[in-house]
Amino acid sequence: MGNVVFDSCGTSIFEEMSRLAMQADAVNLGQGFPEGLEPPEVVEAAMRALRDGPHQYPPMLGLPALRQAVAESARRFLGLDVDWEREVLVTSGATEALADAFFGLLNAGDEVILIEPAYDSYPVIVRRAGAVPVPVRLRPPRWDLPRDALEAAITARTRAIVINTPMNPIGKIFCDDDLRFIAGLMLKHDLVAIADEVYEHLVFDGRRHKTLFAAPEVRDRVVRIGSAGKTFSVTGWKVGYVMADAKLIAPIARAHQFVTFTTPPALQSAVAFGLRLPDSYYDGLRAALETRRDFLVAGLRNVGFDVGDVGATYFAVAGASRFDPANDDAEFCRRLTREAGVTAVPISAFFGARDVRSHIRFCFAKKRETLEAALARLERWSERPEPRAAS
DSSP states (O other): OOOHHHHHHOSOHHHHHHHHHHHHTOEEOSSOOOSSOOOHHHHHHHHHHHHHOOOSOOOTTOOHHHHHHHHHHHHHHHOOOOOHHHHEEEESSHHHHHHHHHHHHOOTTOEEEEEESOOTHHHHHHHHTTOEEEEEEOOTTTOOOOHHHHHHTOOTTEEEEEEESSOTTTOOOOOHHHHHHHHHHHHHHTOEEEEEOTTTTOBOTTOOOOOGGGOTTTGGGEEEEEEHHHHTTOGGGOOEEEEOOHHHHHHHHHHHHHHTSOOOHHHHHHHHHHHTSOHHHHHHHHHHHHHHHHHHHHHHHHHTOEEOOOOBSSEEEEEOTTTOTTOOHHHHHHHIIIIISEEOEEGGGGSTTOOOOSEEEEEOOSOHHHHHHHHHHHHHHHTSSSTTSOO
16 A cells, blocks of 8 residues: 555656766756766865774764854854754755654645645645645746745645745745745744755855744744755755754644654764855855856856746756747656757756746756856757747
């Protein structure tokens, strides 16, 4: 007997497209893992910690050194005071942190507002927690927050809202006005916010990351989630962290102790070291990603894709109407993989109804040669006679 929640969700689109990329020997710009950006000093710190130990269970809440570093980072980059002993939890990745928050804070029948396009794990974990995901949609090309629709989606059963900023897959940064509006709804309707902020350091063009956690009127209602995988380009390490008021951390930590219990201590030590790197590291990471973004976006536009502003994250979202008159982004991504040898991800995968099919997502956090190879293939493909013909 299977489980109705997991049986119904199928294979992740990221896994599906990565498998297809391997089969087709395509350049994979679909899955969001970076190339060549790992800071060697952080990797070396992990190696030292592996050599020196300890190798047994660390404290369930996380190594004190890492929890202290997380709190220091909040003060350094956001000007926030966080009590590392009572308000910080280390998890095995941000996805586990999300699961812990949903399991720890939701009861059966609670409703959770998900702003779409949304990371595909959100609705699955919410349902597995016994709660009900309620989508509120942003629409291309501007992706503005529909304030009336958001407030209309709130009922007496609404318990939480998930805010992903900077936003995967579209790179949107929620502005101060949007965050103030959401904070007002939280107070009016007695809500908590799960703030997925894993791309907090990947914000470009002089813009700054904004967080609900900095709003004093809702500070005690916000669960802020970060990711060492994104900050240090080591997505396989799966080290995440949660910051929240002690009354929220307590149930989240209880969920954590029964999900993973702890996270590898050597990796925690290395992340603690990394969080204390000088500003030059963070500035250099942003500059490197901006350069890669600019190169890919210019190339995609030259090919004929419609690419808007890319303010943050690893991803450029491209309108594909010139090449996809059928308006079927999932099938178009499969065709693009087979015909052009370049893999992207359909934006429809980030909508529960799968009916926003006009855009696809490319990852630019790749080596220059990877991006050059992808663009060369796309240029050749776009110049073929009848490039839109079905294969």
